[in-house]
Amino acid sequence: MTAQTDDELWSAIADPSRRRVLDLLVSNGDVSASWLAGHVPFSRQAVSKHLVVLERAGLISRRKQGREVLYQVEADRLDQATRAMAELAAQWDRRLGTIKRLAETAHAENKKRNRHEG
Amino acid sequence: MPGLMIEREVLIEAPVEVVWRTITEPDQMSQWFADRVELVVEPGAHGFMEFGDQGGPVAVEIVDPPTRFSFRWNHPRGEEPVAGNSMLVEFTLTPEGDERTRLRVVESGHELLAWPDAEKERYAGEHRGGWAEYLDRLATLLAKRQPG
Numbered sequence: 001m002t003a004q005t006d007d008e009l010w011s012a013i014a015d016p017s018r019r020r021v022l023d024l025l026v027s028n029g030d031v032s033a034s035w036l037a038g039h040v041p042f043s044r045q046a047v048s049k050h051l052v053v054l055e056r057a058g059l060i061s062r063r064k065q066g067r068e069v070l071y072q073v074e075a076d077r078l079d080q081a082t083r084a085m086a087e088l089a090a091q092w093d094r095r096l097g098t099i100k101r102l103a104e105t106a107h108a109e110n111k112k113r114n115r116h117e118g
Numbered sequence: 119m120p121g122l123m124i125e126r127e128v129l130i131e132a133p134v135e136v137v138w139r140t141i142t143e144p145d146q147m148s149q150w151f152a153d154r155v156e157l158v159v160e161p162g163a164h165g166f167m168e169f170g171d172q173g174g175p176v177a178v179e180i181v182d183p184p185t186r187f188s189f190r191w192n193h194p195r196g197e198e199p200v201a202g203n204s205m206l207v208e209f210t211l212t213p214e215g216d217e218r219t220r221l222r223v224v225e226s227g228h229e230l231l232a233w234p235d236a237e238k239e240r241y242a243g244e245h246r247g248g249w250a251e252y253l254d255r256l257a258t259l260l261a262k263r264q265p266g
Contacts, residue, residue, distance in 0.1 A: 010227065085124070088124050088225075089124055089126060092124060092126040092223055092225065093126055093128075095150050095151060095223075096126055096127070096128040096221065096223065097128070098149065098150035099128070099130070099137070099140050099141060099150050099221065100128050100130045100221075102140045102146060102149060102150060103130050103132040103136050103137045103140040103219075104130060104131050104132050106132065106136050106139070106140065107131070107132035107133065107136045107217070110136070
């Protein structure tokens with residue numbers, strides 16, 4: 001993922017209303033904008049806007065069935081997001097692990113020094 | 119990366135002052151964060167961090183010894199780091215006895231300012247569970263829904 005698509009992805013998931021729309025799509029799949037609008041406390045117009053953002057971020061896609069447009073989650077993209085997230089978390093775990101080692105070593109050395117002085 | 123938020127923590131067998139020095143002194147930072155850190159740890163100070171052949175600016179936000187330290191990074195060179203163009207890294211140190219410290223880090227790029235309070239609360243509530251868990255939950259739901 002490039003930095004640009006990352007930005008779009010995280011911005012897309014950051015908004016609480018969009019997360020609600022995404023939640024509904026994940027649990028129900030293949031539903032129309034009208035169906036979604038009936039399950040959220042905001043307008044059909046707002047739902048359409050959120051769908052555009054989610055689609056641009058690659059998290060959902062649409063297909064036509066008869067006269068209806070149905071939306072579904074892009075599992076690969078969601079999976080990619082989960083893995084990117086896990087990698088960032090792992091990076092911080094490594095950093096925190098190093099901080100722990102450095103601080104504990106410094107503390108042990110301080111104690112040793114104090115014993116010698118005392 | 120607006121919207122992104124990561125929260126991790128670790129329990130360290132050392133007093134809070136020792137942990138504070140480890141995370142704020144540039145020569146220590148260069149051991150756990152960047153290869154080279156040029157930074158004065160003062161609120162509003164701007165510095166530079168180098169990672170291999172890459173590097174970028176860093177701007178200190180809060181310095182409240184020995185419990186709070188935060189800075190912004192990952193923002194475009196030449197631009198002021200603000201919410202939306204940078205990531206905020208916030209360290210919180212909590213002493214647990216004389217020789218033990220809980221160190222928590224939150225890295226985020228979200229812009230909550232424009233949101234109504236109720237949404238902010240909901241967002242913060244969801245984040246206490248963590249981003250990784252939110253995505254995991256979605257992935258689990260998805261796996262259940264898709265046969266095979």
